[in-house]
Amino acid sequence: MSLAATAPVLPTPTPAPAPGTRGATEHGVSPGAEPSRPRVLSIAGTDPTGGAGIQADLKAFAAHGAYGMAVTTALVAQNTHGVRTVHVPGADFLTEQLDAVSDDVTIDAVKIGMVADEPNARAIAAWLRRVQPPFVVLDPVMVATSGHRLLDEEAEQAVRELVALADLVTPNLPELAVLVGEQAATTWPDALAQARRLHAASGAVVLLKGGHLTGEESPDALVGARGPDDVTTFSAPRVDTVHTHGTGCSLSAAVAALRPRRDGWESATRDAKTWLTGALRAGGALAVGTGRGPVDHLAHLPTLGRQVFSEEAWERIEGWREAVESMGFVRALADGSLAVEDFGFYLAQDAAYLAEYSRVLSRASQLAPTPEARQFFAGAAVESLEVEQALHRDWLGEHAGMDRGAVESVDPSPVTAAYTNHLHAASNGSYAETVAALLPCYWLYSYIGDVLVRRAGDLDGHPYARWISLYGDPAFQEATRTACSFADEAARWASPAERERMLRAFELSSMHEYLFFEQGLTRPTWPEAPVGGAEK
Numbered sequence: 001m002s003l004a005a006t007a008p009v010l011p012t013p014t015p016a017p018a019p020g021t022r023g024a025t026e027h028g029v030s031p032g033a034e035p036s037r038p039r040v041l042s043i044a045g046t047d048p049t050g051g052a053g054i055q056a057d058l059k060a061f062a063a064h065g066a067y068g069m070a071v072t073t074a075l076v077a078q079n080t081h082g083v084r085t086v087h088v089p090g091a092d093f094l095t096e097q098l099d100a101v102s103d104d105v106t107i108d109a110v111k112i113g114m115v116a117d118e119p120n121a122r123a124i125a126a127w128l129r130r131v132q133p134p135f136v137v138l139d140p141v142m143v144a145t146s147g148h149r150l151l152d153e154e155a156e157q158a159v160r161e162l163v164a165l166a167d168l169v170t171p172n173l174p175e176l177a178v179l180v181g182e183q184a185a186t187t188w189p190d191a192l193a194q195a196r197r198l199h200a201a202s203g204a205v206v207l208l209k210g211g212h213l214t215g216e217e218s219p220d221a222l223v224g225a226r227g228p229d230d231v232t233t234f235s236a237p238r239v240d241t242v243h244t245h246g247t248g249c250s251l252s253a254a255v256a257a258l259r260p261r262r263d264g265w266e267s268a269t270r271d272a273k274t275w276l277t278g279a280l281r282a283g284g285a286l287a288v289g290t291g292r293g294p295v296d297h298l299a300h301l302p303t304l305g306r307q308v309f310s311e312e313a314w315e316r317i318e319g320w321r322e323a324v325e326s327m328g329f330v331r332a333l334a335d336g337s338l339a340v341e342d343f344g345f346y347l348a349q350d351a352a353y354l355a356e357y358s359r360v361l362s363r364a365s366q367l368a369p370t371p372e373a374r375q376f377f378a379g380a381a382v383e384s385l386e387v388e389q390a391l392h393r394d395w396l397g398e399h400a401g402m403d404r405g406a407v408e409s410v411d412p413s414p415v416t417a418a419y420t421n422h423l424h425a426a427s428n429g430s431y432a433e434t435v436a437a438l439l440p441c442y443w444l445y446s447y448i449g450d451v452l453v454r455r456a457g458d459l460d461g462h463p464y465a466r467w468i469s470l471y472g473d474p475a476f477q478e479a480t481r482t483a484c485s486f487a488d489e490a491a492r493w494a495s496p497a498e499r500e501r502m503l504r505a506f507e508l509s510s511m512h513e514y515l516f517f518e519q520g521l522t523r524p525t526w527p528e529a530p531v532g533g534a535e536k
């Protein structure tokens with residue numbers, strides 16, 4: 001069945017407004033006012049797997065804050081292994097698409113990619129002459145990396161003519177060679193010389209791409225941006241990856257999206273190149289296809305669509321939270337029936353715990369990426385050693401007859417040692433894991449503080465009034481919120497694997513919190529060493 005047979009009946013085209021009046025009549029924008037985003041059009045072929053062509057262009061536009069539009073030159077059946085077939089709807093239909101856009105929408109920049117054949121190239125050239133968009137970027141796509149031609153050989157001359165209508169042309173080395181009618185350059189200086197010749201012949205600024213070279217760097221260069229002999233080189237480390245499908249499409253689209261908001265090609269190219277290097281690094285993790293996969297156009301927005309870390313972490317420990325809330329130790333502490341010996345055991349272990357917790361807080365301060373976080377964790381380390389331990393010493397001195405030396409030499413129980421070992425292990429990992437492991441001590445304590453305050457009611461005469469009000473202290477709740485925000489910030493930049501390690505560290509610390517409270521009633525001790533020769 002032909003495409004024409006299935007096409008819906010189109011409404012009569014809206015008559016074109018007089019040139020120069022579109023900006024004044026577009027919805028929501030008063031005459032002369034700047035629209036909120038540049039309106040950028042891609043004229044290109046398709047890639048149903050989303051890595052190249054108009055699909056890549058639209059992602060690159062969005063990644064740079066532009067409003068994307070797309071007109072299709074060719075429908076390409078391709079995937080990460082290569083191109084299978086190309087269907088070209090034809091130059092007349094291409095012109096209809098182009099006019100449908102330009103009759104209605106003010107276009108701030110155009111990016112042209114695969115034109116497919118000569119009639120299409122001529123239709124685009126005629127439309128460009130008619131509409132005269134302010135910025136035209138041409139990526140002279142000819143051959144896919146898989147080796148499949150994306151441009152008829154007869155169309156090469158027509159593409160040379162398109163170059164003269166473009167403001168910026170972005171050839172890779174083989175495309176540059178075709179455009180100047182020479183052999184492909186194999187060195188960067190030879191490629192630059194060819195780019196200069198192309199600029200001299202066409203007048204277009206040339207963004208020469210060095211992706212096809214080898215070496216530590218993948219350089220690009222703008223030739224002719226500020227005058228005939230001007231060359232600006234943009235260097236970036238060569239990313240060791242096979243996932244480079246659509247890099248040329250994405251780079252040229254990003255430059256087109258940025259140009260309307262920049263004062264020249266240099267600034268737009270510099271930012272686009274930096275973005276592309278990040279997108280190349282993150283491409284493999286997308287796991288799209290089994291061949292040469294695409295780049296990650298959203299690599300600079302790693303948390304987009306993800307739940308906030310602390311929300312997810314809190315949901316994960318729902319079971320531990322409920323268990324802590326309903327445990328005997330917490331109930332007895334709230335109603336004041338907890339035996340002094342049990343509380344004394346718990347508090348002595350808490351003093352031993354705080355000595356190690358303070359070390360891990362210092363480690364978090366050392367690893368922290370910002371001065372605010374460094375200060376917060378360093379302050380917390382001092383606080384847990386000086387202020388909190390002094391309170392423990394006072395109570396244990398008064399109720400258990402323990403002097404300072406006795407409190408400081410308390411042997412950690414197996415439960416306390418397991419918890420602090422876990423914290424130290426996490427602090428051998430990243431800052432993000434360390435903060436995640438530290439967080440439940442803040443959060444579960446302030447949570448239980450609330451529960452205790454509510455359950456205990458009037459604290460007058462309550463044997464544990466001082467402790468209950470300490471846990472419920474608004475300053476402690478505030479510190480908990482700050483610690484949460486540092487964990488969320490760290491998670492924002494974490495890879496999926498690191499985020500999972502953070503969640504696991506948080507979950508394990510929560511389990512240790514439960515066991516820590518529980519030991520107030522069970523008072524666990526280390527087993528005696530087995531006597532030699534004991535029966536098996």
Ligand SMILES: Nc1ncnc2c1ncn2[C@@H]1O[C@H](COP(=O)(O)OP(=O)(O)O)[C@@H](O)[C@H]1O
Nearest residue numbers: 172209210211212218219220237238239247248
């Ligand atoms: N492995 C890589 N590491 C870093 N940048 C790369 C890599 N491969 C390509 N690039 C960059 O991607 C962009 C497209 O380059 P290139 O591969 O030459 O063009 P095309 O995709 O049109 O063949 C350029 O900015 C180039 O420097």
Ligand SMILES: Cc1ncc(COP(=O)(O)OP(=O)(O)O)c(N)n1
Nearest residue numbers: 045046052053144145246247248249
């Ligand atoms: C529809 C379409 N347009 C262009 C290309 C080529 O993309 P490019 O960025 O040059 O990357 P490669 O995938 O060829 O390396 C394409 N494949 N499809």
